[in-house]
Amino acid sequence: MNNDKAPALALANLWVAFTAFLAAALLGLYQVVERSGLFPAIESPAWYFAAVSTHGVLMGFVLTTFMVMGFGYYTATTSLAQPLWNRSLAWLSFWLALVGVLLAAYALLTGQASVLYTFYPPLRAHPIFYIGAVLLIVGSWIWCLEMIMMMITWKRSRPGQPVPLVMFGNVANALMWLWASAGVAAEVLFQLLPWSLGIIDTVDVGLARTLFAWTLHAIVYFWLFPAYIALYTLLPRAAGGRLFSDPMGRVSFIMLMVISVPIGFHHLYMDPFQETGFKLMHMFGTFMVAIPSLLTGFTIIASLEISGRLQGGTGLFGWIGALPWREPLVTAAGLGLLLLAGGGFGGIINASYAMNTLVHNTAWVPGHFHLIFGGTVALIYFGIAYHLWPKLTGRSLRSPGLVLTQLWLWAIGMIVTAVPWHWLGLLGQPRRISSTPYDTPLVAAWQPFETLMVFGALLLSLSAILLFYNLVTSQASGKSNPDTTLAYAEPVHAVLSLPRPLNGFVIWNWILLFWMIAAYGYPIVQFFLLDTYGAFPWNV
Amino acid sequence: MHIDPLERRWIILTLVLMLAITGVLLGYAIAANLHPPSNVETIDSTRLHLTPEFAEDKLGVAKNPDGTLTVTMVAGRYGFYPQHVEVPVATPVTFRIASADVLHGVHVPLTNLSTMIVPGYVSEVTTLFEKTGEYPLLCNEYCGLGHDHMWSRLTVISPQ
């Protein structure tokens, strides 16, 4: 079957993702140690901020984008049982994105792009950094096109049939990302790139921040999507059961696509140049985006309960112990959901526009997103990799024991790192600092938490190395695995037909269009009505 | 299409929960008159020293006719100027801050004095300090390699 070489393309994408991950994890360890102040000899803001910029770009943009693309190509070809829409174009997207990453990495590692992964103007990076970013985005757009075209061609030959849930999720993510990335693409193409090249003298920082915020919330759902798709379509089967509800998966994917794009504005709660009324409106949207996650939590836990009971678990909680915890995806998802519960609570604080004041830009924020993104999302990425590896490489995992150890180490390491990180934030420590040269008693109160984080970071980097080791050794010398067909979870009630809005996206794109005009129309137009003053570039 | 009764109940519960949380937050924000620091006002950040408000000799604490205070400050790499500000406890204080260069943020830990400071715009935030003492004003947005060193002092004193 897979003679269209989708496995090779998927593997190529996943290897870029996990190589970037390993490099970034080791930088993460260095960062935690540097900022702890325990080793004065290694303290250097220049190195620290080059490292954090690189770590943020690799984790936030490279690991995620390549993971999304590899997962999408492979699940699309296997679930639709049809070849890639355009194989050469798909490889072109891989190479474009990779060249983009290498260009950006050059600027980052030579200290010419120490502007952090958010690259807020008027700090200016080397133009190569922005060019690299554009190539990565263009590569991801080609992936979106592939996903959309594959669904369209499949539907044409099977009118009225439900699109497989896994593909419905991939396309929801592709459409969401096309909408979401328009903001940052406009910022980079019309403002930052020409400005860094000296073609224009100044940029309006308020406009640039608004455009970046447009992208900044939905991008986290772009990262999260493959994880959620795997929870619905791979996990129930790995756990030996069935998916509780297929339509609920579609509803959640649609809600994620529609609601997450118009709410990035909450990243501007503390900025002066947007009116309170718009901030309030976006607070409501922000709370609504919790709904698909709550629905997902319910459906996934219900599916797991079915599996546990099928395997003889009884009683209120007995089914939990009966789950096949030796399956990497089951353990990864279980640990991931645990961290998500903690992270979700923190998210409610951030989202409420009054409470946010206390934690805005403090260490609470990196603590929060390491828990959810570095914890939940990364764990499920690992679970997906372990689940797909035997199918992609034709070889079984080399050492199942080490695989489970790696997952547990990561979860424990992340708790030990992220809990004190939240605490530092509540005690007022700003994020993004390499040292604490302030003359206040708070500094002494911060120290124990920073020291604790060093232990967490050690566990995490050990786990990252182990992940890489597991993937390499399995591919190189795992036992041959002849069964390379990827099977998806069956729903409890088979879906034979669906109302149109649950089997396509036309109406949802229209809704999103009107919502975006309401949410961002005036906030963006105002910059052209006001007498604004642009900012000249500054080096770090 | 099949929807389980349990599922239907969970959907309703989720909606009620979200409405309740937003309701509580909104009610509280209105009752306590809390709002984030919005202030749509532009300024030419390259010419602060030529403006009547942000020229060097105009910075600092000023008393308004109604007894409230206004503190005018400039944020620039790497400090908030003037570098030491003294205000009385339990008095409404309005901070007006402009950036002379890049993006900054200011946060006084354990209080709700927090706002981004964006070149080209004037930030304004009003608060009231409930406890006397020495507080640091910390920059909380990365503004360059010296970002760690960007801070100033705030002293909250009891009224004479």
Ligand code: HEM
């Ligand atoms: C070995 C594991 C990790 C360690 C020790 C670690 C540590 C750190 C540290 C110390 C920072 C700097 C924060 C600051 O200066 O405020 C940071 C930033 C960041 N980390 Fe991690 N991290 C790890 C894994 C991850 C993972 C798995 C992700 C996401 C998948 C991630 C995403 C990010 C991002 C996006 C930033 C940039 C934040 C910013 O610019 O403010 N990290 N990390």
Ligand SMILES: [Cu+2]
């Ligand atoms: Cu967000």
Ligand SMILES: [Cu+2]
């Ligand atoms: Cu600063």
